[in-house]
Amino acid sequence: MNVWNQLRQCYDPEIPVTIVDLGLVYDCKLTKKEDGSTRVDVKMTLTRAGLRNGTGHRPRRPSKILTIDGVDEADVQLVWDPPWNQNMISEAGRMKLGMI
DSSP states (O other): OOHHHHHTTOBOSSSSSBTTTTTOEEEEEEEEOTTSOEEEEEEEOOSOGGGTTOTTOOTTOOHHHHTSTTOOEEEEEEOOSSOOOGGGSOHHHHHHTTOO
């Protein structure tokens, strides 16, 4: 079960780069619960604070994560600390954006 691979299929709606390559995903935890089910918790941010209301962008929807076999629950939390900046973009993301 590879949640990171699934997150790499999610693109930012304004920039043609994945949320992972943009450095928007801060944390991803898999938890095996006592009842045998698996829960995924993701903490991520957005590129601009102006997107906080989620207009046209629904980062809290865990639908892609829930398509992974073996994942029973998923929660995506928006966090604002640390604030996102362009230094968080991966080398692959920089190449796609022409920054390298």
